[in-house]
Amino acid sequence: MVATREQLQARWKTPEGIHIAENFRQRFERHPASQEDLQKITTTLPFREEVAPALDLRGLNLPSEVTNRGDGFILKHLSLPGAHFEYLQDVANIVVCNLQGAIFDEMHTIHSIFGSDFRRASFRKAMLQGVRFWHADLREATFFQARLAKADFSEVPCQGASFVEADMRFTLCAGTDFRGTDLSRANLTDSSLGGVLFDDQTRLEGTILRGSRMSQDFRSYAEKAGAILGTEEEELNAYELACFDALSAIIRDPIYNPDHRFDVVLPLLTELRVKLVQDHHYPWDNELVASLEGVLSPEDINTLGNELYADAMRLLAYYL
Numbered sequence: 001m002v003a004t005r006e007q008l009q010a011r012w013k014t015p016e017g018i019h020i021a022e023n024f025r026q027r028f029e030r031h032p033a034s035q036e037d038l039q040k041i042t043t044t045l046p047f048r049e050e051v052a053p054a055l056d057l058r059g060l061n062l063p064s065e066v067t068n069r070g071d072g073f074i075l076k077h078l079s080l081p082g083a084h085f086e087y088l089q090d091v092a093n094i095v096v097c098n099l100q101g102a103i104f105d106e107m108h109t110i111h112s113i114f115g116s117d118f119r120r121a122s123f124r125k126a127m128l129q130g131v132r133f134w135h136a137d138l139r140e141a142t143f144f145q146a147r148l149a150k151a152d153f154s155e156v157p158c159q160g161a162s163f164v165e166a167d168m169r170f171t172l173c174a175g176t177d178f179r180g181t182d183l184s185r186a187n188l189t190d191s192s193l194g195g196v197l198f199d200d201q202t203r204l205e206g207t208i209l210r211g212s213r214m215s216q217d218f219r220s221y222a223e224k225a226g227a228i229l230g231t232e233e234e235e236l237n238a239y240e241l242a243c244f245d246a247l248s249a250i251i252r253d254p255i256y257n258p259d260h261r262f263d264v265v266l267p268l269l270t271e272l273r274v275k276l277v278q279d280h281h282y283p284w285d286n287e288l289v290a291s292l293e294g295v296l297s298p299e300d301i302n303t304l305g306n307e308l309y310a311d312a313m314r315l316l317a318y319y320l
Helices: 005-010 015-029 035-041 216-225 238-252 261-278 284-292 298-314
Strands: 073-076 091-098 113-117
Touching: 015 035, 015 073, 238 261, 238 298, 261 284, 261 298, 284 298
Parallel strands: 073 091, 091 113
Antiparallel strands: none
């Protein structure tokens, strides 16, 4: 029987697993580390034989006592083609690595930088919201049902890649090379698609492109290829609604609202959201400020607009 996600993650929390993780950390930071060196570390790791001879890093997460920091770990200058990273957690950045054919299925990270060779890699059902694929190579990679909202694919070669049923709302795809790419049933609502490269092998059956910015040539091709588009004049406020919902989530977060002073805002946001859905030009911010005068101090109203809402937009990938 193949090990479960829980078993693969739990093995890194045992004393032996923590020791192995510490060895990994030292080698990650003392780059470059060879695959052979890393293989030697895992000889006693449970379930490694399931993917042998490939390197088994499934479920890897480095606890804070190992990383000595809370912002994840960095993979840099590594050559680990074909390595298994399923269920990987808390990786901050993956840069200047050869990870051709590596498997990252169902991994989880937000707002990371992935700037490596991921040709033919697999990211099936991975959580990668807000990830910046700067200087990455994604040719023939697989992102089936991956969560990629707010990701940045600008100028990235994605020829032959598959994004079938991926959530790609609000992505930045300026100049992305989608020639031969399968985007069937992917959701690219409110995305920036200016200058994308495409050909007659770019698949767009059922692809949601409502509210997205694109060239007339790409729009014409998308219509013929079976994509779901709004009219050119249509203005979609999906992004604004998402930021609006993120603001509500932030107000419910005790880190942002420890004394609950902003709780009075929540019912007002609920009412204003209904109006915003009906009319995306509705001046909800002005009405919100007017409704809060005399209820919150001027300083708190300023904090709400200039700090909390600003964070809602900046950290949107965490709340989608």
